[in-house]
Amino acid sequence: xxxxxxxxxxxxxGGGIHGCSTALHCAMRGLSVILIEKDHAGRHASGVNxxxxxxxxxxxxxxxxxxxxxxxxxxxxxxxxxxCGFTSDGQVLVAEDEEDLGNCRARVDDLTLRGFHHEELIDxxxxxxxxxxxxxxxxxxxxxxxxxxxxxxxxxxxxxxxAQSLGADIREGVRVTRVARDGGNWRVETDQGAFLAPRIVxxxxxxxxxxxxxxxxxxxxxxxxxxxxxxxxxxxxxxPVVILRKRKLSFKQFENxxxxxxxxxxxxxxxxxxxxxxxxxxLATNAxxxxxxxxxxxxxxxxxxxxxxxARMPDDLPVFGKSAKHEGVYHQxxxxxxxxxxxxxxxxxxxxxxxxxxxxVPIDGLGIARFATETESAVHSAH
Amino acid sequence: MITxxxxxxxxEHYDIAVVGAGPAGLxxxxxxxxxxxxVLLADxxxxxxxxxxxxxxxxxxxPRAVLGEDYWKGGALAERLKxxxxxxxxxxxxxxxxxxxxxxxxxxxSLAGQARLISAGQVILATGAQERPFPIPGWTxxxxxxxxxxxxxxxxxxxxxxxxxxxxxxxxxxYLLAGQLAAAGANIVAVLDTTPRRNWxxxxxxxxxxxxxxxxxxxxxxxxxxxxxxxFKTGVTALAAEGSGTLTGVMVTRGGATETIPCDxxxxxxxxxxxxxLANAAGCAQHFDTxxxxxxxxxxxxFASSIPGIAIAGDGAGIGGAxxxxxxxxxxxxxxxxxxxxxxxxxxxEKAAPTQAELARSLRxxxxxxxxxxxxPQFLAPPADETIVCRCEEVTAGQIRDTARRLGVTxxxxxxxxxxxxxxxxxxxxxxxxxxxxxxxxxxVSAEETxxxxxxxxxxxxxxxxxxxxxxxxxxxxAVVR
Numbered sequence: 001x002x003x004x005x006x007x008x009x010x011x012x013x014g015g016g017i018h019g020c021s022t023a024l025h026c027a028m029r030g031l032s033v034i035l036i037e038k039d040h041a042g043r044h045a046s047g048v049n050x051x052x053x054x055x056x057x058x059x060x061x062x063x064x065x066x067x068x069x070x071x072x073x074x075x076x077x078x079x080x081x082x083x084c085g086f087t088s089d090g091q092v093l094v095a096e097d098e099e100d101l102g103n104c105r106a107r108v109d110d111l112t113l114r115g116f117h118h119e120e121l122i123d124x125x126x127x128x129x130x131x132x133x134x135x136x137x138x139x140x141x142x143x144x145x146x147x148x149x150x151x152x153x154x155x156x157x158x159x160x161x162x163a164q165s166l167g168a169d170i171r172e173g174v175r176v177t178r179v180a181r182d183g184g185n186w187r188v189e190t191d192q193g194a195f196l197a198p199r200i201v202x203x204x205x206x207x208x209x210x211x212x213x214x215x216x217x218x219x220x221x222x223x224x225x226x227x228x229x230x231x232x233x234x235x236x237x238x239x240p241v242v243i244l245r246k247r248k249l250s251f252k253q254f255e256n257x258x259x260x261x262x263x264x265x266x267x268x269x270x271x272x273x274x275x276x277x278x279x280x281x282x283l284a285t286n287a288x289x290x291x292x293x294x295x296x297x298x299x300x301x302x303x304x305x306x307x308x309x310x311a312r313m314p315d316d317l318p319v320f321g322k323s324a325k326h327e328g329v330y331h332q333x334x335x336x337x338x339x340x341x342x343x344x345x346x347x348x349x350x351x352x353x354x355x356x357x358x359x360x361v362p363i364d365g366l367g368i369a370r371f372a373t374e375t376e377s378a379v380h381s382a383h
Numbered sequence: 384m385i386t387x388x389x390x391x392x393x394x395e396h397y398d399i400a401v402v403g404a405g406p407a408g409l410x411x412x413x414x415x416x417x418x419x420x421x422v423l424l425a426d427x428x429x430x431x432x433x434x435x436x437x438x439x440x441x442x443x444x445x446p447r448a449v450l451g452e453d454y455w456k457g458g459a460l461a462e463r464l465k466x467x468x469x470x471x472x473x474x475x476x477x478x479x480x481x482x483x484x485x486x487x488x489x490x491x492x493s494l495a496g497q498a499r500l501i502s503a504g505q506v507i508l509a510t511g512a513q514e515r516p517f518p519i520p521g522w523t524x525x526x527x528x529x530x531x532x533x534x535x536x537x538x539x540x541x542x543x544x545x546x547x548x549x550x551x552x553x554x555x556x557x558y559l560l561a562g563q564l565a566a567a568g569a570n571i572v573a574v575l576d577t578t579p580r581r582n583w584x585x586x587x588x589x590x591x592x593x594x595x596x597x598x599x600x601x602x603x604x605x606x607x608x609x610x611x612x613x614x615f616k617t618g619v620t621a622l623a624a625e626g627s628g629t630l631t632g633v634m635v636t637r638g639g640a641t642e643t644i645p646c647d648x649x650x651x652x653x654x655x656x657x658x659x660x661l662a663n664a665a666g667c668a669q670h671f672d673t674x675x676x677x678x679x680x681x682x683x684x685x686f687a688s689s690i691p692g693i694a695i696a697g698d699g700a701g702i703g704g705a706x707x708x709x710x711x712x713x714x715x716x717x718x719x720x721x722x723x724x725x726x727x728x729x730x731x732x733e734k735a736a737p738t739q740a741e742l743a744r745s746l747r748x749x750x751x752x753x754x755x756x757x758x759x760p761q762f763l764a765p766p767a768d769e770t771i772v773c774r775c776e777e778v779t780a781g782q783i784r785d786t787a788r789r790l791g792v793t794x795x796x797x798x799x800x801x802x803x804x805x806x807x808x809x810x811x812x813x814x815x816x817x818x819x820x821x822x823x824x825x826x827x828v829s830a831e832e833t834x835x836x837x838x839x840x841x842x843x844x845x846x847x848x849x850x851x852x853x854x855x856x857x858x859x860x861x862a863v864v865r
Contacts, residue, residue, distance in 0.1 A: 298846075303806075303844055
């Protein structure tokens with residue numbers, strides 16, 4: 001492992017879609033980049049998630065990042081020379097009853113006041129037009145028409161390859177053991193020697209809390225394992241991705257006919273072994289929701305179920321932006337099971353912040369400082 | 384033995400759950416039950432026996448000479464289970480095995496269209512072997528099947544392929560099956576042996592052990608019988624199934640010359656490898672066995688896997704044959720009883736000693752067979768680009784080579800994202816080993832470095848309705864009551 005560079009303008013820790021996207025955008029800005037990944041690019045959350053490319057139903061704090069990202073998704077092939085399997089048939093949030101629909105209406109009204117127009121309230125007729133197979137009982141919902149889905153591992157690998165083609169040095173199979181200050185640089189120690197850079201990006205996903213702790217910025221990161229199931233090929237019956245409000249469900253049919261069922265039920269993550277254990281009881285509940293909503297699916301054979309290892313923050317929002325303590329340290333993790341769509345845009349914004357010091361895309365509310373007092377006071381009260 | 388007919392008859396919990404009723408599973412279940420443990424023996428087939436003793440209690444083939452004396456030894460294993468309290472569930476698919484939070488193991492079962500989750504203190508996977516995939520151009524044509532499939536039809540239903548039949552490949556089972564089919568009345572027009580001549584060079588070092596092994600007499604008898612009666616062609620270096628819509632012949636290359644043998648059935652066989660899907664999906668560590676040239680779960684001397692509570696006995700943990708499988712089942716059962724605290728370590732050791740000695744004897748000579756019948760590289764990684772490798776998703780060898788080269792895909796798990804190979808209903812059972820070989824060859828690295836698929840439960844499909852109707856588990860009920 002002596003070949004290749006040992007220092008660069010930027011070191012990105014973590015080869016998920018966020019790390020790869022940040023590496024790519026830094027390289028596009030002419031910065032030299034080393035990306036360090038302990039397994040291979042997209043091995044965890046970025047490669048095995050549901051692939052939803054969704055602006056729909058996001059927390060207002062991350063809508064600007066999501067919007068930036070969506071613009072990139074719609075020209076993804078120009079950006080990374082691969083279509084990433086991206087299709088844009090919209091995402092629909094189905095209201096299961098009138099009360100549910102009332103909440104949808106309030107949400108869309110609120111977004112309109114804030115100047116966001118990507119979510120659109122739909123009635124029963126439009127819902128039926130978009131999702132003919134949905135149960136007759138559902139009175140309407142919300143659609144985000146530019147949303148869609150992509151193939152996660154393929155997309156992440158495309159970002160990696162493009163970054164590489166622009167000169168980024170991607171080191172896979174290299175594990176970071178410690179991060180520390182070294183004069184004007186940050187020293188990233190790994191199982192294959194040390195790397196130096198004045199700027200580092202912590203994009204280590206479910207392992208990012210360890211990097212943050214090394215930097216004396218501890219975060220209350222929870223390691224989670226959201227589960228997914230996929231069926232055998234079915235006749236084509238649904239175009240948009242469907243999600244629910246009251247019950248957990250994310251549901252979509254790929255062009256090849258297979259149907260992906262998810263929604264965020266959690267299995268068990270064994271993070272030090274890169275392993276997850278499924279909870280079939282919860283998957284049964286997930287299956288029951290589909291059974292209720294899509295009668296056509298009742299006989300579908302489930303071929304596989306799996307879970308990725310992801311990071312969740314207590315407020316379900318990512319940690320994104322400059323370190324609160326250190327010059328030259330940037331955080332980009334904790335995407336709380338909905339970070340895939342944000343990858344392309346977040347990388348662009350992060351690279352802009354690294355290169356220019358700031359970005360016009362508002363990221364208020366995502367900073368790591370929001371956990372500082374909470375964690376420190378928790379530590380104090382424990383003593 | 385209590386035969387389970389509906390999913391409702393399965394208990395919530397067993398001391399030991401054994402998956403698979405072949406020699407290893409039958410022996411493990413019997414031994415565990417004899418020790419006083421509560422045992423569930425779940426098996427996909429309608430009758431016990433696994434593959435090698437398939438349909439031992441029900442076969443319509445009664446002349447003993449047709450299937451050979453070894454086959455009938457399976458009867459004793461099935462008999463041994465009868466006086467025990469083992470709950471035997473035929474036609475029962477185990478689609479998931481995973482450690483639970485209580486320190487035991489959770490199993491997902493499906494029987495007659497209904498699913499259920501149960502728990503066991505210990506699980507013994509006795510999932511046996513599967514045939515090594517043998518992709519040649521045209522192998523998906525109707526009329527082409529594996530030799531093992533033909534053997535199943537013979538044992539279970541007394542059927543032989545009709546018309547002109549060709550058997551091709553290598554390994555001891557090839558000769559066994561050729562002999563069995565011929566004895567049962569099949570019209571075998573050629574036995575095409577692909578054993579590479581140079582394999583003798585590496586195998587010869589292991590010959591002394593083989594000469595003292597129980598395989599020797601058996602093997603020589605098989606070879607002599609098959610060779611004497613059947614039209615053998617050795618030194619085959621390439622094969623292609625021909626026909627449009629259905630098989631009409633097989634193109635054979637030997638010594639640089641090519642001929643076409645017209646036939647109606649082509650039976651392919653390139654040895655057997657461990658059936659690892661359930662163990663892999665359960666998270667059990669595995670390694671590449673360079674002698675047997677296949678991925679193999681990693682087990683200790685007592686056949687315990689890397690996952691607490693899960694042991695793997697029989698050919699599923701490395702190919703050793705029926706006799707050794709039964710012995711390994713016994714040993715695994717003894718250690719499972721020890722881990723449950725039902726017998727002491729000293730008792731385990733004492734009871735296991737004679738079986739371990741017998742096991743060592745039964746495996747002597749195995750290495751010679753493994754080295755001699757290692758498939759030639761061109762049959763592990765098909766050179767013809769148009770050869771289909773992944774049958775579920777119709778992915779060809781050329782596509783895999785191209786993707787590995789152009790996109791720098793380094794392993795089978797990444798390949799899934801681009802070509803979907805291994806993502807169909809068989810979950811890589813039929814393409815996994817070949818995909819690994821093709822990527823390894825293209826990258827110029829070993830199969831070991833290339834890695835294998837991370838498999839996912841359910842290892843056999845379960846319907847959405849079955850899953851949705853899963854009865855709530857004890858824990859879930861308690862959570863609600865609380």
